[in-house]
Amino acid sequence: MSQKPETHRKRGRRSPVAIVLLVGIGLITTGAAYAMATTATASAEVDLMSPQVIDEGQKLFAANCATCHGQQAQGTDNGPSLIGVGAAAVDFQVGTGRMPMQGNGPQAPAKPVQFTDEQVKALAAYVASLGPGPSIPSQSDLTGGDAANGGELFRINCAMCHNVAGAGGALTEGKYAPELKNTSAVHAYEAMLIGPQNMPVFNDLNLTPSEKKDIVAYLEYLKENPSPGGLELGSLGPVSEGLFIWIIGLGAIIGLTIWITAKSN
Amino acid sequence: MTVTATPPSSGVTGKISNYLDERTSISGAVKEFGRKIFPDHWSFLLGEVALYSFVIILLSGSFLTFFFQASMASVQYDGSYVPLKGVEMSVAMSSTLDISFDLRGGLLLRQIHHWAALLFISAIGLHMLRVFFTGAFRKPRELNWSIGFVLFVLAMAEGFTGYSLPDDLLSGNGLRIIDGMIVGLPVVGTWISFLLFGGEFPGSDIIGRLYTLHILLLPLVVLAFIVLHLMFVIIHKHTQYPGPGRTEQNVVGYPVLPVYAAKAGGFFFLVFGVVVLIAATVTINPIWAYGPYDPSPVSAGTQPDWYIGFADGALRLMPPHLETYWFGYTWSWNIIIPVLLLLVFLAVVFAYPFFEAWVTGDKREHHVLDRPRNAPVRTAIGAAGVTFYAVLWAGAASDIIATHFKVTMEGVINTLQIMLILGPIFAFMIAKRVCLALQKKDREIVLHGFETGRIVRLPGGEFTEVHQQLDDYDRWQLVSFNDNAPIMVRPNARGKITGATRRRAAWSRFFFEDRIAPVTQTEYKQELEHSHH
Numbered sequence: 001m002s003q004k005p006e007t008h009r010k011r012g013r014r015s016p017v018a019i020v021l022l023v024g025i026g027l028i029t030t031g032a033a034y035a036m037a038t039t040a041t042a043s044a045e046v047d048l049m050s051p052q053v054i055d056e057g058q059k060l061f062a063a064n065c066a067t068c069h070g071q072q073a074q075g076t077d078n079g080p081s082l083i084g085v086g087a088a089a090v091d092f093q094v095g096t097g098r099m100p101m102q103g104n105g106p107q108a109p110a111k112p113v114q115f116t117d118e119q120v121k122a123l124a125a126y127v128a129s130l131g132p133g134p135s136i137p138s139q140s141d142l143t144g145g146d147a148a149n150g151g152e153l154f155r156i157n158c159a160m161c162h163n164v165a166g167a168g169g170a171l172t173e174g175k176y177a178p179e180l181k182n183t184s185a186v187h188a189y190e191a192m193l194i195g196p197q198n199m200p201v202f203n204d205l206n207l208t209p210s211e212k213k214d215i216v217a218y219l220e221y222l223k224e225n226p227s228p229g230g231l232e233l234g235s236l237g238p239v240s241e242g243l244f245i246w247i248i249g250l251g252a253i254i255g256l257t258i259w260i261t262a263k264s265n
Numbered sequence: 266m267t268v269t270a271t272p273p274s275s276g277v278t279g280k281i282s283n284y285l286d287e288r289t290s291i292s293g294a295v296k297e298f299g300r301k302i303f304p305d306h307w308s309f310l311l312g313e314v315a316l317y318s319f320v321i322i323l324l325s326g327s328f329l330t331f332f333f334q335a336s337m338a339s340v341q342y343d344g345s346y347v348p349l350k351g352v353e354m355s356v357a358m359s360s361t362l363d364i365s366f367d368l369r370g371g372l373l374l375r376q377i378h379h380w381a382a383l384l385f386i387s388a389i390g391l392h393m394l395r396v397f398f399t400g401a402f403r404k405p406r407e408l409n410w411s412i413g414f415v416l417f418v419l420a421m422a423e424g425f426t427g428y429s430l431p432d433d434l435l436s437g438n439g440l441r442i443i444d445g446m447i448v449g450l451p452v453v454g455t456w457i458s459f460l461l462f463g464g465e466f467p468g469s470d471i472i473g474r475l476y477t478l479h480i481l482l483l484p485l486v487v488l489a490f491i492v493l494h495l496m497f498v499i500i501h502k503h504t505q506y507p508g509p510g511r512t513e514q515n516v517v518g519y520p521v522l523p524v525y526a527a528k529a530g531g532f533f534f535l536v537f538g539v540v541v542l543i544a545a546t547v548t549i550n551p552i553w554a555y556g557p558y559d560p561s562p563v564s565a566g567t568q569p570d571w572y573i574g575f576a577d578g579a580l581r582l583m584p585p586h587l588e589t590y591w592f593g594y595t596w597s598w599n600i601i602i603p604v605l606l607l608l609v610f611l612a613v614v615f616a617y618p619f620f621e622a623w624v625t626g627d628k629r630e631h632h633v634l635d636r637p638r639n640a641p642v643r644t645a646i647g648a649a650g651v652t653f654y655a656v657l658w659a660g661a662a663s664d665i666i667a668t669h670f671k672v673t674m675e676g677v678i679n680t681l682q683i684m685l686i687l688g689p690i691f692a693f694m695i696a697k698r699v700c701l702a703l704q705k706k707d708r709e710i711v712l713h714g715f716e717t718g719r720i721v722r723l724p725g726g727e728f729t730e731v732h733q734q735l736d737d738y739d740r741w742q743l744v745s746f747n748d749n750a751p752i753m754v755r756p757n758a759r760g761k762i763t764g765a766t767r768r769r770a771a772w773s774r775f776f777f778e779d780r781i782a783p784v785t786q787t788e789y790k791q792e793l794e795h796s797h798h
């Protein structure tokens with residue numbers, strides 16, 4: 001999937017030629033700059049306070065986001081202001097591929113991510129520099145939670161939209177709460193911090209940082225431990241179980257009845 | 266597959282069977298059973314599938330009773346499933362988790378039990394459809410249809426009570442919905458709910474009560490009805506599809522003993538094998554993922570097991586905000602109407618054989634089945650019923666349809682609401698048209714033979730395709746069926762035409778006015794002569 005982004009963005013763009021050109025130039029220059037930068041910083045550790053990174057982010061932002069969010073991220077008719085949304089919001093939105101948004105459905109869906117991790121961090125650094133907001137959780141925010149407590153909190157706070165098994169669920173008017181089986185721990189934590197789109201924000205009074213950590217631990221447990229009972233059928237519960245027994249179960253049995261009543265010559 | 270006849274007293278088996286026979290005269294029964302005809306069509310085995318699933322359910326269920334504890338007392342879970350460690354739950358839930366994770370083979374047995382239950386009811390459903398579409402419910406088997414119907418309802422009750430036992434979040438939501446339906450009934454609802462749950466929902470009695478129903482009362486009644494059902498099958502003998510030499514007076518086929526006994530016995534193990542294979546590889550009802558019941562959380566995508574789905578769907582498809590306040594009570598039509606709808610639907614299923622008998626006025630016994638096309642209106646009514654049920658069923662999965670096909674929830678609900686009304690009507694018309702067309706085709710084939718695909722050139726230069734007449738065996742199948750003419754309105758003995766007669770004549774017209782009669786002997790002779798010039 002990492003080779004795809006090029007084609008993706010071309011298809012999605014419907015803006016005038018000038019912008020396309022701008023984007024192209026932006027990409028080439030930042031790409032070149034990055035090729036040099038990444039050789040220097042081998043790991044994904046990016047210092048979000050460094051003016052260099054912020055500068056980098058501003059360029060990327062101007063090329064990819066400004067059409068909707070405005071040159072100073074102040075917001076336009078096509079997208080909200082990003083001042084004060086914080087690094088976490090950008091890391092979540094861009095890191096799950098939701099941004100840059102394409103088309104206008106009921107909800108911006110997760111897509112293949114269009115930037116490298118460093119570019120995402122640079123964008124986050126730039127937006128964070130515009131005003132204070134939730135920052136990207138650190139590794140210590142994410143590890144060592146209590147999965148049992150997290151499970152209970154998840155059932156109470158999240159299951160009504162995301163389903164108890166995290167299989168996702170429908171909301172009104174074509175909106176939906178996505179399944180959580182492929183969400184990374186960081187993005188899960190960020191989702192609670194920022195409440196993307198139709199999801200409510202769970203601030204630190206609703207769920208303390210340690211409770212958020214517990215929920216993350218629970219989601220990680222679900223991801224790492226496949227069902228002890230065998231195939232999960234999409235964790236959709238009785239609906240997929242019912243379809244399975246009618247199609248596969250009864251199908252197999254009918255095959256056997258046909259075989260057994262066939263006249264033996 | 267050969268069975269060699271051993272002389273009665275030679276060998277160990279012979280000695281044992283001799284011993285048994287001298288004390289029980291069982292050989293008479295074996296002979297009687299051995300002379301029964303082995304069914305020669307796959308659809309005749311669907312009842313057997315239901316029977317065998319029930320046996321599997323009894324076996325696996327008995328195992329579960331040794332370890333399950335039907336108590337709603339609260340404990341802290343301390344088993345080996347990490348994400349629930351230390352969580353408060355009922356003893357019922359915790360003992361089910363122990364069966365799943367800390368008892369050797371427990372999870373497999375749980376999954377066998379639940380998968381077999383799903384198979385049981387779907388086999389019943391398909392069996393019922395087979396009986397319906399072939400007209401196997403006609404005299405003298407109307408009573409057995411009624412018994413079968415009771416089994417169908419009991420099986421749903423058996424399934425629902427079992428589904429609720431682990432006291433997990435999913436089934437608790439299900440019970441909550443049932444409670445909501447009960448409480449929604451005017452005047453008596455609240456009192457019935459208190460009676461059932463021993464006070465305010467969820468109370469601390471319901472699991473124990475459901476347990477008694479699930480492992481004692483319902484299985485006994487089901488068993489009793491199965492015995493009755495099978496006794497009637499033996500008394501009536503099995504029906505048969507139309508075919509050469511098959512009449513209302515005989516049963517044609519091979520006897521069970523000797524060759525087919527092995528097949529029939531083996532079939533149980535095949536069904537068992539399929540169930541175990543599924544249970545060993547596919548998760549069912551992962552209560553550990555659902556967590557313990559607690560009245561506050563409700564999960565997205567909460568559904569009952571498939572056989573209760575049609576009831577859930579009826580509730581979901583009901584337009585909201587229909588309530589009136591009469592005589593000091595709130596009348597929640599959005600609950601009363603779906604409940605009535607379901608009861609009427611079940612009543613129609615139950616009563617259909619009696620209704621059709623009344624319409625046709627047919628008092629004859631029928632042991633030869635109808636091919637579905639030869640009873641177009643019955644088949645069409647069946648198709649309408651299946652569509653109605655299927656739409657309700659889809660209604661229960663409306664949210665999952667919405668997320669998986671990326672459409673809006675409201676769109677799905679509105680579409681299904683329209684389909685619930687129009688779907689059965691269209692299904693009726695289409696099925697009837699298809700049946701009539703197939704009957705016409707049958708007539709064509711009987712009269713003119715089938716196309717051989719062989720083109721010949723006549724001396725005059727004309728090309729024609731050679732048609733070949735059917736052989737006598739195949740023709741039998743196409744011409745031997747009941748021809749029901751519409752009943753005429755006739756005055757009764759006192760010279761009066763009663764309303765009932767009129768209604769009956771109207772229904773009879775509805776059933777039979779555009780029927781297609783089977784080809785008669787004379788028609789066929791004429792046609793033969795005609796084609797030979």
Ligand code: HEM
Nearest residue numbers: 309311312313315316393401409410413414416417503504
């Ligand atoms: C516990 C569930 C049931 C069991 C174990 C069961 C079992 C059987 C068996 C073994 C047969 C003979 C083989 C066959 O024709 O498939 C049979 C026949 C029959 N069943 Fe059922 N059945 C059940 C439910 C039902 C239901 C729900 C109905 C309809 C409402 C029904 C109606 C009939 C009728 C009318 C026959 C006679 C069919 C004939 O002779 O062609 N049964 N059943």
